[in-house]
Amino acid sequence: xxxxxxxxxxxxxxxxxxxxxxDFDKAEEAVQDAFAxxxxxxxxxxxxxxxxxxxxxxxxxxxxDRIRRERTLAEKIHLLPVPENVMDELDDTVIxxxxxxxxxxxxxxxxxxxxxxALTLRALGGLETADIARAFLVSEETMKRRLTRAKSKxxxxxxxxxxxxxxxxxxRVDAVLAVIYLIYNEGYSGRLDLGGEAIRLxxxxxxxxxxxxxxxxxLALMMIHHARRQARFSGEDLVLLDDQDRSLWDLRQIAAGRxxxxxxxxxxxxxxxxxxxxxASLQARERIDWPQxxxxxxRLVELTGSPVxxxxxxxxxxxxxxxxAALRTVDGLDLDGYxxxxxxxxxxxxxLGRDEEARAAYRRALDLATSAPERRFLTxxxxxx
Amino acid sequence: MQYALLIYxxxxxxxxxxxxxxxxxxxEYFALADDPRCVExxxxxxxxxxxNVRVAGGRTLVTDGPFADTKEVLGGFCxxxxxxxxxxxxxxxxxPAARLGGVVEVRPVLRRDRA
Numbered sequence: 001x002x003x004x005x006x007x008x009x010x011x012x013x014x015x016x017x018x019x020x021x022x023d024f025d026k027a028e029e030a031v032q033d034a035f036a037x038x039x040x041x042x043x044x045x046x047x048x049x050x051x052x053x054x055x056x057x058x059x060x061x062x063x064x065d066r067i068r069r070e071r072t073l074a075e076k077i078h079l080l081p082v083p084e085n086v087m088d089e090l091d092d093t094v095i096x097x098x099x100x101x102x103x104x105x106x107x108x109x110x111x112x113x114x115x116x117x118a119l120t121l122r123a124l125g126g127l128e129t130a131d132i133a134r135a136f137l138v139s140e141e142t143m144k145r146r147l148t149r150a151k152s153k154x155x156x157x158x159x160x161x162x163x164x165x166x167x168x169x170x171x172r173v174d175a176v177l178a179v180i181y182l183i184y185n186e187g188y189s190g191r192l193d194l195g196g197e198a199i200r201l202x203x204x205x206x207x208x209x210x211x212x213x214x215x216x217x218x219l220a221l222m223m224i225h226h227a228r229r230q231a232r233f234s235g236e237d238l239v240l241l242d243d244q245d246r247s248l249w250d251l252r253q254i255a256a257g258r259x260x261x262x263x264x265x266x267x268x269x270x271x272x273x274x275x276x277x278x279x280a281s282l283q284a285r286e287r288i289d290w291p292q293x294x295x296x297x298x299r300l301v302e303l304t305g306s307p308v309x310x311x312x313x314x315x316x317x318x319x320x321x322x323x324x325a326a327l328r329t330v331d332g333l334d335l336d337g338y339x340x341x342x343x344x345x346x347x348x349x350x351x352l353g354r355d356e357e358a359r360a361a362y363r364r365a366l367d368l369a370t371s372a373p374e375r376r377f378l379t380x381x382x383x384x385x
Numbered sequence: 386m387q388y389a390l391l392i393y394x395x396x397x398x399x400x401x402x403x404x405x406x407x408x409x410x411x412x413e414y415f416a417l418a419d420d421p422r423c424v425e426x427x428x429x430x431x432x433x434x435x436x437n438v439r440v441a442g443g444r445t446l447v448t449d450g451p452f453a454d455t456k457e458v459l460g461g462f463c464x465x466x467x468x469x470x471x472x473x474x475x476x477x478x479x480x481p482a483a484r485l486g487g488v489v490e491v492r493p494v495l496r497r498d499r500a
Contacts, residue, residue: 157470159471160471
């Protein structure tokens, strides 16, 4: 229970303290102090009426105490003027929500991508360093260094704690969305907690940027995908959409995701995340409108120029009933080193009755497979030709 | 904060431009140099004029310039005063070399009182 409150309040309290102190590390220390105090007092004295405001006030006072102490210890060092002590209890209406500033700081493109990801999960997700380390399969020491390096660069290079100006904003929003989607995709390969974490961050971004269609698009995409996660694996084996047990789908989350997608459309969303969310939504229908899916992929190809998406468009064409056109599209792609290029060719050739070529394509895919589930899957397909 | 904008580009990239574009690029460099946020700026002579100096065992070793045979070389710099990295990036993006195949490296300057 207390842990829940802490997780919910962490990002907001931290953002507020960074805004107050202008220093990431000092803010983090102060917030940790305040949370430790809360962990001692709340179980005894009860949770205050406004936990967020209590935490911000306590953290500010701790920070001021610390600065005072350091100043007396080292009088010769030139320090910033100490802000006035904040004695009065603040309430939510007084505490400005500065989490958007914090997101843009954490996802600043001058930081290395892995640093952006780690910092976003730590600062906004409120995850412990050890948990982030586990999720990314690195040691806690490595993750700690990654976070420290990112924070040092913020400080040394003067990365602003601010929402970027209008001309920088579109690129910076893209950067934030990319970080959240990256976190989601880490969780997609079996580590479910990161998927849920990414959705949490997506919700936060939508709340903070309610008019940004692509933020809605990304959230909808993640929600609809996430709703099918139980059906996607059987043990360790990947289950294709056609073969998924739909009773395992979380229909409420799919509906909720569609509502977010509707909002993205209302906002005039035409971007890549909105298109992908629309595809995910169509694919979660009882009867899938494959021509429509192919059309959405065509738009995505236009937006991204990605041959992998063109491959997906070909699959949709085949599902829509035209495997020959699909094969022509696939054969025009330069994706020889890509496993799914060969497995898709194999499937299309099989449908066209060209079994010998289909087997050759599946064998080529099998050569490229690295994981055991992939190998099992492809071996099964090969046997079925 | 002060930032150094280090301009790396292929030698002769400006001379290779059509006249109108070349003049436009020069005008942009002058405009940047005149920006009140620009503390100092300079264009360097070609890399062939470089001289490397090392001191080893009390002896000064002088050799002919550049170390490596890279395509892009340091061709100039700006020292600017900016509120934060985003403002420095904005100024860096205005340097013609950045859109003409070169790259501008933005580095905060170490303040003496902090060192």
